[in-house]
Amino acid sequence: MIDEMGTSEMLSNELMTIEEVAEYLRMKPQTIYRWAQDKRIPAAKLGKEWRFRRRIIDAWLDEQMIGEDSGFSHLRDSIQSD
Numbered sequence: 880m881i882d883e884m885g886t887s888e889m890l891s892n893e894l895m896t897i898e899e900v901a902e903y904l905r906m907k908p909q910t911i912y913r914w915a916q917d918k919r920i921p922a923a924k925l926g927k928e929w930r931f932r933r934r935i936i937d938a939w940l941d942e943q944m945i946g947e948d949s950g951f952s953h954l955r956d957s958i959q960s961d
Contacts, residue, residue: 895931903936 897915901908915922915929921939922929945955 893933895933895936897929897931900931900936903933904940 895903897908897911900920901911904911911920912929914920915924915931920931921935922931924930943949945951
């Protein structure tokens with residue numbers, strides 16, 4: 880039930896629109912739209928609309944920033960030990 884969920888859990892499961900993701904990542908909506916179509920960002924198309932789950936976007940962003948191919952994977956250990 881929603882009433883039993885904590886606020887942070889509700890936010891992490893929050894569905895976002897292209898415009899909200901663009902604002903969150905400080906990018907143009909057109910870029911987010913193109914990335915969703917090209918499967919470069921995790922998204923689901925529901926009818927004619929794209930939707931994104933905040934916690935998945937956060938995990939995707941972390942992977943982009945400190946993943947194996949990022950050049951910064953050495954930072955992962957220091958971040959996880961905090």
